[in-house]
Amino acid sequence: MSLTAERVRADEADILLAMARDFHLEDGHALTEAGEQAIRLVAAGEPLAPTFFLRQDSEVIGYFVLTLGYSPENGGTDGFIDDIFLRPAWRGQGLGKAALQLAITEARQAGIGVLLLEVEAHNNRAYRLYEQAGFTDTKRRLLRMVL
Secondary structure, X not given: OOEEEEEOOHHXXXXXXXXXXXXXXXXXXXXXXXXXXXXXXXXXXXOOOOEEEEEEOOEEEEEEEEEEEEEOOOOEEEEEEEEEEEOHHHOOOOHHHHHHHHHHHXXXXXXXXXXXXXXXXXXXXXXXXXXXXXXXXXXXXXXXXXX
16 A cells, blocks of 8 residues: 556546635635636646546545756756645655655656755644754745736
8 A cells, every 4th residue: 555646638637626615725725717717727637737636546536736947056957846636634744754755756857957945834734744854944936826
């Protein structure tokens, strides 16, 4: 009984969308219509955002999205864990750590040299998990502009 990561298929878009809605609501940022469309695109195989279901045996218990970018500062191809989510019933069992390691493995296999992520300021539990996995605080602020 081990956790695995498998690419999401187009016919699984509704499962992914339901989990993405839960994740974004939980984080206090409801998924917008544009966000829902983006989730359908990643399920269909968007090459800049490989997306994986986390499966415990055959049951889908979560997902993660890697987004690919390029940064001279980061030495070329970099990536961002845009979403990483475990259904609440599966938390507190060490599966978050295993899920993160699977995301890191997939990032390496995709040729990503530097992996980034963001965490809500109030989510100290996730922050500690990321630090323990080797992520470091950049001491920078992430800003955004909707175009």
